[in-house]
Every structure is written in structure tokens, then in C-alpha cells.
Amino acid sequence: MKSNQSQAAIIGGVLFLCLCLIITPAIAKNGSPKVAAPAGQQNVKGAGPITTQPADRTVMVGDTAVFSVVAFGNNSSGHLTYQWRKDGVNLVGKTSHSLFVINAQESDEGIYSVRVGNGALFVTSKDATLIVNYPPVNNAPTLDVIPDMEIAQDSGVQSINLTGISAGPNENQTISISAESSNPSLIPTPTVSYDSPDSSGILTFAPNYGVSGTATISVTVQDNGGTDFGGQNTVTREFNVFVSPAPEIVWLDDSNSPSFQTAGFRFRTFGNGSWLTGWIWSTNGNPAPYSGVEAHGSTHDQLHQHWFGDSADTLPVATNEHLFAYVYLDPVNTPSEIMIQWQTTDRSFEHRAYWGADLVTQWGTDNTASRRRMGDLPPAGQWVRLQIPASLVGLEGTSVSGMAFTTYGGKSTWDRIGKNGTLNPPEAEIVWLEDSDSASYQNAGYHFTLFGVNPWQGGWPWLDSNWDPAPYSGAEAHGSSHPQLHQHWFGDSTHTLPVFTNDILFAYVYLDPVNTPSEIMIQWQTPDRSFEHRAYWGADLIQGWGTNNTASRRRMGDLPPAGQWVKLQVPASSVGLEGAEISGIAFTTYGGRSTWDRAGKK
CATH class of the missing domain: 1.20.5 (Single alpha-helices involved in coiled-coils or other helix-helix interfaces)
Incomplete structure (x- = not known):
């Protein structure tokens, strides 16, 4: 008990x-x-109460979010331990009383908590939420869809209205528009006339004369809102332009063609051998004829050719027409040079075009109508259409009465020869300035030239045929050279050029391929003595005149190709000249060497 x-x-x-x-x-x-833990706070058997809970945080992307906890208590070492967690998962190495989320991103969003311990027991804090916000993102600009179009070969300048242009929903940034062609040999770089923030603009292009095919035009609208955080500052619309070929007028196809049947003679020759009468026509050869039932050709390791002439069935050639012939070069035994020679009714064969090496030198003068180089050899192993502007070989306004097909080395086969019919002749050019005797220049109130910061000089740098390059047309061109700004201009001419709605202004320019300018500009004067009508190409280095992307300084695109005469075309509407008269013009260049010729409208 x-x-x-x-x-x-x-x-x-x-x-x-x-x-x-x-x-x-x-x-x-x-x-x-x-001190005892205040009422309502967590306290697990000596682990210590949490006096300050982690708080929710909202930060901008890229900023730092800080979570903190305040607790008290003790353990055998006199310190508390911390382990931060995100969405219930421990964060490795995050064992301080504060948690720093540096460069916060969307992936950092979630529920954060911390476990506070004293070595044996622990307390878990309340949850704290991290929200990461983004600044406003730039919306993509807008441009309406542009439908595909089909036009005829040689149909001249085309204009397309661009609609639905904006910087995007709830956006008001500055807009610029550019355009590119996937096939510059068919359609050179188009020009865009646009003033921000208008909702519409005009795209202008002109297919090269005498060619057909397809080009894709890309039109890009860009604003200056940037692309940060996934924003979009461009939109591109593409459309296809199908340029239909002009109809072919076939003059020689098979041995029964009237041009061949009514010829006064037919010959062929190989190397230094004698002339042989007749031609080598083939029906089942390699290759098969391109069209009809027969082709014609020859092979030899030196010069070989076949020709006919004095045909009663002549081929009249008009202005702006193109001649053509189809050729097949043997891929194993490829010639070094091929040449076509045309005979006119005066029995002259002084009209030649050639491709490849310049080995057939006994006839004509190079780079003239009597022997014009057209380029490299066409690809071997396939039928290729050769096309030659009649103007380059002096055949406009004549009649062709015979042809020669000349080859140096290798094997060539020919077929289907004639000319392109003209669907739409090019719009007539109204030439306002060409030579120093042009009425616009002769009747000007003044003429000046400027080089760099030097004083103005009277007169112009007119250049004759001894200059390189030779004038594009007429007897004179004009130009200048300087490492900085240089220009020549005239004004107050009493022989003005009236400009109407839809007119296109033009000028021909040649940029030195060795000393190429950085920028070229044309400025037009109106009778109120204003030169506030400018178009430029290349870099934007000529400052102090006008406002960019307005009629007073309109960028038309990149510099034209150097080393060749190029026709610059400017819609009068894009430089504010529709309904005006032109009384002067300035040709302005930054750096390098430029030569100008033949200016006016069409």
C-alpha cells in the first residue's frame, strides 16, 4: 500500500x-x-515564434524581389536555421532570413515560404506570392493584304495603293515603309511614297523593258516601338507580279520556213575549210528540237558557222523591239563563244551579238552595234532563250534578210528565231535637260557648281564623249567628284517643265564603281524659287535641307548599281510636284564621283 x-x-x-x-x-x-510569443503567432516547442511573415511581392520583369522573415528563439548553438521554399520545394542554398529573387522572370512566379528551425523543431511561415509584371509590349504595325497582279511585258510604270497602314492597336509610333523585289533583273527595287502617320501610301515599280517572268515584292512597315519582351515592330506583306511575255513572231524555225526557203544563199563552214552549201538540219538529234520538227547546228574545235542571206521574206524590226533565238550548248563539248549575226537588206552583216570569250575578232568593233557583247555563255545542257534589244545591234527601223550562227569550238544547236511583238511601247520620255544647249539650261537665270566648303563657282561641269563614261544620250553629260558634298544646279529658267497628276520624273546617273558616292540627291526648283522638292538614294548624309520622309527630302531607296547607266524614277506625287512647274534642278552627291544625263518626265 x-x-x-x-x-x-x-x-x-x-x-x-x-x-x-x-x-x-x-x-x-x-x-x-x-518574452513569450504574442497571442496568435506560431510557436512550436521552443523553435521560436515568427514575428514578421514574408509579404506578397509584385515586381517588374528584371527587377529583384525580396522576401524576409523575422523570428526569435534559441537552440543549442544560439541560432535559428532557415530554408526557403517555392511551391513547396526547397530552394537549394537559400538558407538566410531573407530571400533575393534577382532578375525576376515569369518562371520565378509562385508561392514562397520559409521553414524556421532551432535544430530539432521548425515553424513554417505563411505563404507569400510573387507576381512578375511586364511593361507594355509593342503591338505589330498593320498593312492590308496586297493581291497578286499580272501585267504585260513592257507595260511601264505601275502604281499600287497601300492601305490599312498603322503602328498597331493603341500605338502611335513613327512609321517607315520599304519594299524589295526578289527579281531585280525583272522588277528593280520599287519606291514607296508615304508620310507617317498616314493610313495609306503608294508603291511604284516598273518592269525592265523586254523581259518577262515572276517577281515577289515584299513591303515592310516598321515602327520605332522596339521588340523588347516579345514586342513586334514590323509587318511584311508579299505579293507576286507576273509579267507576261510579249508574243513571239517566229521568222526561222524549220527548213521549210519562208525566210530560209526564199534565201539567195545558204552556207556553212568549219575552221579554215571551204564554204559548203546547205545547212545541217537535225530532227532526232541530241538535243531534240526546241520547237517544230528540226533544229540546226554544228561542231568543230575552232570557228564554225552556218548562215543564209538575201531572203525575200524579210523581218521588219521596229523601235523598242527585241530579237531572240534559242540555243543549246553541249555540256560535254561546250563552245568558248557563240555569236549571232544579222543581215539587213543592204547586204550588210554588221549587226552582231556575242556571248562568252571574245575570240571571233575578225568582224566588227567591240562594244558597238557591229560586235556587242551580251554577257557570259548561257548554261549548257538546256535550251536557253537569247534576247537582244534591237537598238543594241543597230537594227531598229531596218529589215532583216539573213542570219549567221557562229560558234568558236565545241558543239552548238540552234532553233526558233524571230522577234518579240510589242504589246505596249514604253511611255514617251519628255526630255527637259540633256546637253548644254538644252532650252531649260540656256534660259536659266543662273548656273553654279559647289565642291565641299569652297565658294560657289559659275557654270557647270559639262562632259563630252572623251569622259568616262560616255554620255548616255546626246553629246554631253555632266558630273563631279569630291570626298564630301558636291553639286551643280541651275534655276529660274523661263523654259519650265509642267508636271501633271501621275507624272514620273526621271534622270539618268552613272556612279563610279571605284569611287562610289555614299549618297545622291536630286532637287527640283519651282517658279516660286523653292527647292523644297527632293529625292535621295543611299545614306542620309546630306543634312540641313528639308525634313526626312516628306516631299522636301524623300528617300527612294539604296544607291543604284555602280558602273552602269541607271534610270532613276521618282513619282511627282512623292516630292510634291504634281500640278507644279519645274524651273530648276540640282544634282547633289556626297563623296565619290557621279555623272548625270538626260532628265525630264514621262
Whole structure:
């Protein structure tokens, strides 16, 4: 009985001690009671209460988000431990009382908490949410779809209205528009006339004369809103232009062609051998004829040719027409040079075009109508259409009465010869300035030239045929050279050029391929003595005149190709000249050497 009482006393004492541990304030080493956790805070058996919970955070992308926790308590070492978590998963190495989320991104968004421990027990904080916001993102600009179009060969300048232009929903940035052609040999780089922030503009292009095919035109609208955070600052619309070929007028195809049947003579020759009468016509040869039932050709390791002449069935050639012939070069035994020679009714064969090496030199003068180089040899192993502007070989306004097909080395086969019919002749050019005796120049109130920062000089740098390059047309060209700004101009001419709606202004330019300018500009003067009508190509280095992307300084595109005469065309509407008269013109260049010729409108 006594033993049972003793056990009861011991159990009661333990219970009393445990109860005291729970309800009695802890005593610090100095005898003072420790501060108890305030009501409502978490406190797990000595792990220490959390007095400041992590707070929700909202930051901009790229900024730093900071979560902090404040707790108190002790363990055997006198310190608390921390482990931060995201979405319930421990974050490796994040064991401080504060968590820094540096360069916050969308992937950092989530629920954050921290576990605070004293070595044996721990407390988990309340959840804190991280939200990462983004600044406004640039919306893509807009441009309506442009439908495909089909035009006839040699149909001249085409204009397309561009509609639906904007910087995008709720955007008001500055807009620029550019255009490119996938086939510059068919359609050179188009020009765009546009003033920001208009909702419409005009795209202008002109197919090269005498060619057909397909080109894809890309029109790009760009604003200056940038592309940060996935924004879009461009939109591109593409459309196809199908240029239909002019009809072919076939003059020679098979041995029964009237041009061949009514010829006064037919010959062929090989190397230094004698002339042989007749031709080598083939029906089942390699290659098969391109058209009809027969082709004609020859092979030899030196000069070989076949020709006919004095035909009663002549081929009249008009202005702006093109001559053509189909040829097949043997891919194994490829010639070094091929040549076509045309005979006119005066029995002259002084009209020649050649491709490849210049080995057949006994006839004509190179780079003249009597022997005009057209380029490299066409690809071997396939039928290729050769096309020659009649003007280059002096055949406009004549009648062809015979032809020679001349080859140096190798094997060539020929077929289907004639000319292109003209569907739409080019618009007539109204030439306002060509030579120093042009009425516009002769009746000008002044003429000046400027080089760099030097004083103005009277007169113009007129250049005759001894200059390189020779004039494009007429007897004179004009130009200048300087490492900085140089220009020549005249004004106040009483012989004005009236400009109407839809007119196109033009000028021919030749840029030195060795000393190429950085920028060229044309400026037109109106009778009110204003030169505030400018178009430029290349870099934007000529400052101080006009406002960019307006009629007072309109960028037309990149510099034209150097080393050749190029026709620059400018819609009068894009430089504010529709309904005006032109009384002067300035040809301005930055750096390099430029030569100009033949200016006017069409």
C-alpha cells in the first residue's frame, strides 16, 4: 500500500513539472523571464515564434524581389536555421532570413515560404506570392493584304495603293515603309511614297523593258516601338507580279520556213575549210528540237558557222523591239563563244551579238552595234532563250534578210528565231535637260557648281564623249567628284517643265564603281524659287535641307548599281510636284564621283 502511494506521488510530481514547463515562463541565464510569443503567432516547442511573415511581392520583369522573415528563439548553438521554399520545394542554398529573387522572370512566379528551425523543431511561415509584371509590349504595325497582279511585258510604270497602314492597336509610333523585289533583273527595287502617320501610301515599280517572268515584292512597315519582351515592330506583306511575255513572231524555225526557203544563199563552214552549201538540219538529234520538227547546228574545235542571206521574206524590226533565238550548248563539248549575226537588206552583216570569250575578232568593233557583247555563255545542257534589244545591234527601223550562227569550238544547236511583238511601247520620255544647249539650261537665270566648303563657282561641269563614261544620250553629260558634298544646279529658267497628276520624273546617273558616292540627291526648283522638292538614294548624309520622309527630302531607296547607266524614277506625287512647274534642278552627291544625263518626265 505504501509502495502504491509512492508511485502516485512520483507520477503526480512529473505531471506537475511538465505543466510547469508549459505554463511557467522560461528563465534566462540572468534570471529574467524570456518574452513569450504574442497571442496568435506560431510557436512550436521552443523553435521560436515568427514575428514578421514574408509579404506578397509584385515586381517588374528584371527587377529583384525580396522576401524576409523575422523570428526569435534559441537552440543549442544560439541560432535559428532557415530554408526557403517555392511551391513547396526547397530552394537549394537559400538558407538566410531573407530571400533575393534577382532578375525576376515569369518562371520565378509562385508561392514562397520559409521553414524556421532551432535544430530539432521548425515553424513554417505563411505563404507569400510573387507576381512578375511586364511593361507594355509593342503591338505589330498593320498593312492590308496586297493581291497578286499580272501585267504585260513592257507595260511601264505601275502604281499600287497601300492601305490599312498603322503602328498597331493603341500605338502611335513613327512609321517607315520599304519594299524589295526578289527579281531585280525583272522588277528593280520599287519606291514607296508615304508620310507617317498616314493610313495609306503608294508603291511604284516598273518592269525592265523586254523581259518577262515572276517577281515577289515584299513591303515592310516598321515602327520605332522596339521588340523588347516579345514586342513586334514590323509587318511584311508579299505579293507576286507576273509579267507576261510579249508574243513571239517566229521568222526561222524549220527548213521549210519562208525566210530560209526564199534565201539567195545558204552556207556553212568549219575552221579554215571551204564554204559548203546547205545547212545541217537535225530532227532526232541530241538535243531534240526546241520547237517544230528540226533544229540546226554544228561542231568543230575552232570557228564554225552556218548562215543564209538575201531572203525575200524579210523581218521588219521596229523601235523598242527585241530579237531572240534559242540555243543549246553541249555540256560535254561546250563552245568558248557563240555569236549571232544579222543581215539587213543592204547586204550588210554588221549587226552582231556575242556571248562568252571574245575570240571571233575578225568582224566588227567591240562594244558597238557591229560586235556587242551580251554577257557570259548561257548554261549548257538546256535550251536557253537569247534576247537582244534591237537598238543594241543597230537594227531598229531596218529589215532583216539573213542570219549567221557562229560558234568558236565545241558543239552548238540552234532553233526558233524571230522577234518579240510589242504589246505596249514604253511611255514617251519628255526630255527637259540633256546637253548644254538644252532650252531649260540656256534660259536659266543662273548656273553654279559647289565642291565641299569652297565658294560657289559659275557654270557647270559639262562632259563630252572623251569622259568616262560616255554620255548616255546626246553629246554631253555632266558630273563631279569630291570626298564630301558636291553639286551643280541651275534655276529660274523661263523654259519650265509642267508636271501633271501621275507624272514620273526621271534622270539618268552613272556612279563610279571605284569611287562610289555614299549618297545622291536630286532637287527640283519651282517658279516660286523653292527647292523644297527632293529625292535621295543611299545614306542620309546630306543634312540641313528639308525634313526626312516628306516631299522636301524623300528617300527612294539604296544607291543604284555602280558602273552602269541607271534610270532613276521618282513619282511627282512623292516630292510634291504634281500640278507644279519645274524651273530648276540640282544634282547633289556626297563623296565619290557621279555623272548625270538626260532628265525630264514621262
